[in-house]
Amino acid sequence: MSAPRRVVVTGMGTVSAAGIGGRDVVRALLARRDSALRPLRSFDTATLPSHLAGEVDDEALDALFDRDAARRLSRICRLTVAACRLAVEDARVDAGPTLGLVVGTEFGDFRSSGEFATGFLKRGPSGLSPMLFPGTVMNAMSAAASIAIGVKGPAVTVNQGTVAGEVALARGAALVACGHAEAVLAGGVDELCGPVYQRLAHELGVLSPMRRPDGRRDGVEGCRPYAPDHNGPVLGEGATFVVLEDGEVASARGATILAELRAARWGNIPVAPYAAPVGRRDPRSVLRASLVEARLPTAALGSCWGSGHGDPALDDWELALLRADLAERPNLLPPRSTAALVGQHGGVGALSAAAASLDLGAGPALVHGLARGGCRVALVLASPTGR
Amino acid sequence: MSRVVVSGLGVVSPYGSGTKTFWAGLAAGACAIRPITLIDTEGFRSRVAAEVPADAMAGLGVSPRRARADRLGLAAAREALADAGLGPADRAEAALVIGAVGGGMLEGEAWYWEETRTARPSPRIKALRSILPYTHAETIGWRLGIGGPKETVVMACASGAASIALAADLVREGVVPLALAGGVDALTRICFMGFNVLKLLDPDPCRPFDRDRKGMSIGEAAAFVVLEDAERCRARGAREIAKLLGAGISTDAHHVTSPHPEGEGMARAMTLALAAAGVDSRAVDYVNAHGTGTLQNDRTEALAIARVLGAGRVPISSTKSLVGHTMAAAGSLEAVASILALHHGLIPPTANLREVDPEIPFDCVPNIARPAPIEVALTNSFGFGGQNVSLIFGR
Numbered sequence: 193m194s195a196p197r198r199v200v201v202t203g204m205g206t207v208s209a210a211g212i213g214g215r216d217v218v219r220a221l222l223a224r225r226d227s228a229l230r231p232l233r234s235f236d237t238a239t240l241p242s243h244l245a246g247e248v249d250d251e252a253l254d255a256l257f258d259r260d261a262a263r264r265l266s267r268i269c270r271l272t273v274a275a276c277r278l279a280v281e282d283a284r285v286d287a288g289p290t291l292g293l294v295v296g297t298e299f300g301d302f303r304s305s306g307e308f309a310t311g312f313l314k315r316g317p318s319g320l321s322p323m324l325f326p327g328t329v330m331n332a333m334s335a336a337a338s339i340a341i342g343v344k345g346p347a348v349t350v351n352q353g354t355v356a357g358e359v360a361l362a363r364g365a366a367l368v369a370c371g372h373a374e375a376v377l378a379g380g381v382d383e384l385c386g387p388v389y390q391r392l393a394h395e396l397g398v399l400s401p402m403r404r405p406d407g408r409r410d411g412v413e414g415c416r417p418y419a420p421d422h423n424g425p426v427l428g429e430g431a432t433f434v435v436l437e438d439g440e441v442a443s444a445r446g447a448t449i450l451a452e453l454r455a456a457r458w459g460n461i462p463v464a465p466y467a468a469p470v471g472r473r474d475p476r477s478v479l480r481a482s483l484v485e486a487r488l489p490t491a492a493l494g495s496c497w498g499s500g501h502g503d504p505a506l507d508d509w510e511l512a513l514l515r516a517d518l519a520e521r522p523n524l525l526p527p528r529s530t531a532a533l534v535g536q537h538g539g540v541g542a543l544s545a546a547a548a549s550l551d552l553g554a555g556p557a558l559v560h561g562l563a564r565g566g567c568r569v570a571l572v573l574a575s576p577t578g579r
Numbered sequence: 580m581s582r583v584v585v586s587g588l589g590v591v592s593p594y595g596s597g598t599k600t601f602w603a604g605l606a607a608g609a610c611a612i613r614p615i616t617l618i619d620t621e622g623f624r625s626r627v628a629a630e631v632p633a634d635a636m637a638g639l640g641v642s643p644r645r646a647r648a649d650r651l652g653l654a655a656a657r658e659a660l661a662d663a664g665l666g667p668a669d670r671a672e673a674a675l676v677i678g679a680v681g682g683g684m685l686e687g688e689a690w691y692w693e694e695t696r697t698a699r700p701s702p703r704i705k706a707l708r709s710i711l712p713y714t715h716a717e718t719i720g721w722r723l724g725i726g727g728p729k730e731t732v733v734m735a736c737a738s739g740a741a742s743i744a745l746a747a748d749l750v751r752e753g754v755v756p757l758a759l760a761g762g763v764d765a766l767t768r769i770c771f772m773g774f775n776v777l778k779l780l781d782p783d784p785c786r787p788f789d790r791d792r793k794g795m796s797i798g799e800a801a802a803f804v805v806l807e808d809a810e811r812c813r814a815r816g817a818r819e820i821a822k823l824l825g826a827g828i829s830t831d832a833h834h835v836t837s838p839h840p841e842g843e844g845m846a847r848a849m850t851l852a853l854a855a856a857g858v859d860s861r862a863v864d865y866v867n868a869h870g871t872g873t874l875q876n877d878r879t880e881a882l883a884i885a886r887v888l889g890a891g892r893v894p895i896s897s898t899k900s901l902v903g904h905t906m907a908a909a910g911s912l913e914a915v916a917s918i919l920a921l922h923h924g925l926i927p928p929t930a931n932l933r934e935v936d937p938e939i940p941f942d943c944v945p946n947i948a949r950p951a952p953i954e955v956a957l958t959n960s961f962g963f964g965g966q967n968v969s970l971i972f973g974r
Contacts, residue, residue: 287832289829289847293830298711299711300733305684305769306691308769308772308773309688309691309768309769310695312768312772313691313692313695313696316622317622317623317772317775317776320772320773320775320776321776322773322776322777325769325772325773325774325776325777326835326836326963326964328769328773329680329733329735329963329964330680330712330733331733331734331735331962331963331964331966332835332964334964335835335963335964335965336835338830338831338832338964338965339832339833339834339835339965341832342832343830343832344829344830344831344832344844344847345828345829345830346828346829346830347734347830347964347965347966348732348734348741348745348828349732349733349734350730350731350732350733351679351711351712351713351731351732351733352713352730352731353711353713359730362728363730363745366745366748366749366752366754367748369752370748370751370752372748372828392704392707395700395704396704396707396708457728457754458728458729458730459726459727459728459729460675460720460725460726460727460728460729461726462671462720462721462723462724462725462726463721464721465708465709465714465717465718465721466708466717476671476672476726476727565717565720565721566717566720566721566729567729
């Protein structure tokens with residue numbers, strides 16, 4: 193958006209199958225060549241066609257919480273709180289009324305909803321747990337994180353498929369730019385929802401190896417964004433949050449500014465829900481608008497990150513839109529994707545933005561996102577000295 | 580920065596379809612809370628809610644194959660865009676910000692109930708494609724050709740008000756010239772069971788601010804406003820229904836389900852809204868309270884209003900006593916109620932109010948709507964997770 197305030201990145205925290213930590217872990221991810229996707233361990237997949245996932249190690253996650261907090265918080269809330277704490281520590285930013293929070297998620301605390309309903313179906317009204325009910329509302333993670341950290345500014349939860357993390361960053365930037373907060377924790381989270389969801393996803397035909405229109409599944413299971421043999425996403429889980437901050441406030445407190453978020457725009461290509469029509473162009477491209485806002489020519493871009501996660505129709509549509517908008521820089525395509533490393537979840541967009549913030553040597557980075565149904569996001573990150 | 584005005588309204592409420600129907604019900608002080616028909620309530624303490632009537636649902640002009648919440652949302656969104664006189668070119672540059680919680684859960688629950696009880700795969704599985712809250716925005720954005728930023732905000736019972744506050748930012752900062760914003764929620768089993776198990780539901784229609792209140796009554800609705808850059812609205816000769824003067828958003832960081840006991844976050848949201856509006860607290864003529872009817876909310880909210888506006892200084896009412904607590908739609912529905920109160924110079928009453936709680940030092944406008952010259956109205960919305968949003972509208 194046309195920000196009256198300069199928005200900068202001053203910290204990051206991540207929890208994923210590839211590791212748990214701050215900027216050091218994200219930096220290590222940039223150098224990583226192998227994927228962290230592995231055969232699922234938390235439940236049996238023998239009767240399902242897909243077996244891979246990017247699971248967060250339970251022991252490593254639980255080690256971040258005392259026993260009481262681990263008992264009180266659902267797993268997705270622990271993922272969120274852990275990543276937010278790591279980001280706050282990394283940025284050394286103060287909590288309170290000037291700190292905001294934006295949590296992007298696709299599924300929220302789906303497990304709690306399932307457990308709550310199952311309690312009733314098994315034992316009637318006496319089987320309902322008052323402890324589980326708040327988790328059925330998708331802002332449960334933001335509630336847990338705001339209490340754990342002391343966020344008293346706006347705490348917003350954004351629900352969106354595929355690009356929840358990217359939209360959360362754009363909204364977080366808007367909150368800073370509009371003066372609602374001096375700093376905002378912005379990012380995304382999702383967890384593997386368990387065997388019921390895994391079975392449903394297969395029945396709906398949305399995981400690798402995806403079902404083709406003729407009902408057949410073919411190819412080797414795996415997450416291969418933009419590759420000729422891509423055949424669907426592999427689910428991951430985790431949370432990544434970055435600290436977006438008013439540039440003047442960050443400078444005044446002596447914070448290390450990792451990158452400047454020069455533009456953050458999101459829009460909609462009005463197509464049917466879940467549609468990914470590869471031939472549909474975007475005359476109101478948020479990518480072009482973001483470059484105008486960032487005052488950057490296309491040729492100045494040094495890298496491009498995409499939201500591709502191996503869904504053939506969506507990968508192809510995203511590539512077609514990027515080719516149209518980045519005609520001057522065809523060598524930036526196909527974009528880089530973090531989904532291939534850690535599995536698709538609501539935090540990957542924020543992970544891409546975090547990684548891009550640490551890898552600006554070749555020039556400003558474009559973090560692009562596109563979801564089925566037409567939600568499109570463009571974030572432009574640049575070196576803090578590049579303006 | 581641009582000034583933001585309201586140029587269109589759209590509502591589907593427990594009174595039926597349309598903004599006029601909604602206002603007629605509020606002005607008459609008619610309580611729309613009745614025995615629940617949509618879901619099985621056997622074995623629960625409270626069995627009443629404010630449902631959208633079946634004949635109104637049938638007349639929405641939206642396919643009954645869609646999820647109930649999508650039907651409510653589409654009808655209300657269409658009315659708001661038509662009310663503002665917006666054509667396809669306007670819609671292509673509009674933002675869409677929707678507050679949602681339940682999504683298509685009502686239909687998703689039907690699938691889950693059937694599969695669990697029969698232990699056989701149910702053909703209702705297709706309902707899961709509409710189960711997540713963001714599917715309202717997908718459906719509305721597509722059907723109405725909205726091409727600006729599309730966003731689904733989940734802030735519990737403050738979602739509808741938050742959608743208006745966040746959409747206004749996009750207009751005020753010049754990102755878009757106009758936005759369609761509002762909340763949508765249909766009744767769901769999980770919501771009904773959850774508030775029952777927390778013992779937050781009154782077995783009878785709720786009585787906000789009453790000394791003997793026993794909790795809230797849930798409801799369902801969709802309500803949208805068109806927010807527009809003031810100059811653009813004037814230039815195209817459109818009707819300026821009200822001004823959105825300011826908004827405040829805060830978080831308690833205190834407890835997942837209980838408000839801060841001193842109403843600290845609530846007071847901060849109101850104070851932020853007043854500051855954003857550039858309005859002195861003495862200028863507020865009416866407060867449409869969050870007013871759920873729970874013991875804790877009403878006392879805490881009254882404490883916070885007293886701290887910010889002064890005890891007893893301003894009339895407050897709860898339209899939840901008339902149309903129930905419509906969850907994600909509540910904030911935008913009450914924003915529309917506040918705008919209509921400004922427009923008509925009439926304060927909607929608090930229904931079912933017999934004796935005001937002595938700890939609530941306000942005139943709560945009992946049972947009968949009251950004519951009053953209103954220049955500035957403030958509306959509060961609070962939610963689980965310590966979410967607080969206050970909006971201020973002016974004539």
